[in-house]
Structures are given as structure tokens and as C-alpha cells.
Amino acid sequence: MNNNGPYNAYISAVSHYFPEKVVTNSYFESYLDTTDAWIIERTGIKERRYLEDDQPVSYAACKAIERLFEKFNVKPEEIDLLIIPTVSPDMIYPSTVCIVQDKLGMKNCWGYDMLAACSGFIFALMTGVQFIQSGAHKKVLVVGAEKMSALANKNDRNTVVLFGDGASAVLLEPTTNKTTGIIDAILHIDGSGGKYLKQPAGGSLHPASIETVTKGMHYVHQDGRTVFKEAVKGMADVSLEIMKKNNLKSEDIAYLVPHQANLRIIQATADRMNLSRDKVMINIHKYGNTTSTTIPSCLSEYYEEGKLKGGDNLILASFGAGFTWGAVYLKWTI
Ligand code: COA
DSSP states (O other): OOSSSSSSSEEEEEEEEEEEEEHHHHHHHHHHHOOOOHHHHHHOOOOOEEETOOOOOHHHHHHHHHHHHHTOOOGGGGGGEEEEEOOSSSSSSHHHHHHHHHHHTTTTTTTEEEEOOOGGGHHHHHHHHHHHTSSSSSOEEEEEEEGGGTTSSSTTTTHHHBBBBBEEEEEEEEESOSSSSSEEEEEEEGGGGGGGGGOOOSSSSSOOOOOHHHHTEEEEEEEEHHHHHHHHHHHHHHHHHHHHHHHOOOOGSSSSEEESSSSSHHEEEEEEETOGGGBHHHHOHHOOOOGHHHHHHHHHHHHHOOOTTTEEEEEEEEETTTEEEEEEEEEOOO
């Protein structure tokens, strides 16, 4: 992706929030035909976090943002633009961004929700980056936030075990150093894959009705095997493509930061990139698939654990419903 603007964008602050309620695999064993061993072996997930019934996704987004403001000494009124990629907004409209902006008093910002499923974070990141590169804005907040527990059918073992809730935020700021921060991105969509992973009802095609509710059409529906195959190929191909385009060898990369949908997809991607396990950020065992939150939550946790240092080359990679997929190459700065 070309940058003809005067600035590069860099991540100047990062934060995450996961709810307190831990849901272990044994909870699903208690009422579904599944086992802790199957879930760990096939997905890598040991537990996930759930928001309470009265906590919408904006609650998690606010927690992550408040934590970022506090840790990095940023004031709400400094934010120019807020973008929230999410498939689980509080409601279709007003946007979750408007709800969060009001709750946190970010009175000088505008913003919007974005829909790109599991690629939501990197699509939103690259959208925010444009406003920084051009010089239009100085502080852009990108917040992946999800309440996947509200979209999963509790009686479907194929999907419910996979997902969790949470939110993570990154702040983008400009630098005149064009060799640091977000350097490059390759983003793709292929709508012919839409039928394999979707939430069919609740939009204008199938508005809520007794029939849609009875048939469970408001839940996540997935052909897991097809999505798995496409994800392995898509994530690995695009990660290799961005490495090649930027003359990066495996030894140049500090971390792959992959979307956390399935540990086997992550491992297959790392293998194709010839990266050892210690160079792959992983938190799926603790949180499951939190859709737009997975990548920034990895960044935040590894940063807080002191595992990131300025100048580290990172490859962010994702694949999700749509199909949507892509990779971002960035040089860590904080
Ligand atoms: N417990 C026990 N058995 C389960 C199960 C569970 N929680 N979920 C599914 N199964 C069963 C299936 O019913 C199937 O049984 P069958 O052969 O009798 O029909 C069997 O396990 C194997 O199904 P399969 O789809 O081949 O399993 P898998 O190894 O591919 O794992 C997923 C299933 C969903 C974990 C995996 O396909 C996956 O991760 N897919 C992609 C997810 C993803 O990337 N999403 C996109 C981005 S969000």
C-alpha cells in the first residue's frame, strides 16, 4: 500500500481489557457432547472470557480505552478519530463509536464502526493510518471490541466453544520518520467465500421474525472445514507476500502477530514463514477467538510483558468472514 503522504503512522499506545468471567472448556463438557481434550487438540483453546448479560460491547471498549488513557496519559478530548471494528455492536445504530464517544467524553472526535469480521482490526488499522499519513489527524484510536458470546449459539458445539469477548485499543500518531511505524499492508476480500461463515439474520435480507429466531439465524454459522482450509492458505500466502515485497527474511522478523482463530492455523502460517514458535504471538488458549480483538490484545499483552522493543519487525496477519484477509508490516516503536 503506497504512502504518498508526509507522515508515517506509528502505534504510540496500546491496551486491552478482558472481562473477569472465565468460561473453561469443562463448562461446555457439562451440557454439550464435547470434551476439554477435543477443544484443546483441535483449536488450542483452554478458556475464554464472557461479558455479563448487562454489559454490551461498548462496556468492554470503554474499559480498554480508559486503561489506555490512564497508562499513557492521554486525554479524551485529544482524540481526533475513533474507529471500532466489530461484528457485535451494541445495536446496528447508533454506532458503538457514538456510544463510546459519549460515555468517555471524547468531544473532539468523529468516527465510525467497521465491519470486516476477523480482519476488522487490520482493515480498521489501515483505514486509521490513512488519516495520519495524509496529515489530516494527529491522534486516531482503533479499538477492536467484541461480545461474541452474544452471537454464538450456546447449543452448537461446532461454534460456541470457539469464541470469547474482549476489547483492545491502539493509538496511532504521526512521525516524519518514514522508515518506522506502519510500513506496508496487503489487504484482500473475496465475497464468493461469504456463504461459509455468516450471521444470516438481523439485517435487511432477513429482518428479525419469529421464523429467523426459531431457526437460530441470528447466530454464527460456519462451515469450519472450508474456512479452516482457506484461512491456512490465505494467511500464509499474504504473510509471505508482504515479507517478499519488503525484502524480509524469517530472521528479520521479531514476531508474527496472527489472528487467533485456531492454533493449528497459526502454526501452519508460522511454518510456511519458517518462524520458530517463540516468534509467534499467541493468547488463544486464554481467550479463544475474539474476532477484531485478537491481534491488538496480543500486541498489548506482549508489550506489557516487556517482550517488544523499539525497532522490532512485526507481521500482523488475519483471515475472516467475507472472506477478508491481509497482512501488515510494521516496525514497533514504543
Ligand atoms: N467437540 C467435539 N466434536 C466436535 C466439536 C466439539 N466442540 N465441534 C465439532 N466437532 C465434530 C464435528 O461435528 C465433526 O464430526 P463429524 O465428523 O461426525 O461430522 C468432527 O468434530 C470434525 O469436524 P471438523 O470440521 O473436521 O473439525 P476440525 O478439526 O476442522 O475442527 C474447527 C473444527 C471449527 C475447530 C475448525 O474447522 C476451525 O477452526 N475452522 C476455522 C475457524 C476459523 O478460522 N474461523 C475463521 C476466522 S474467524
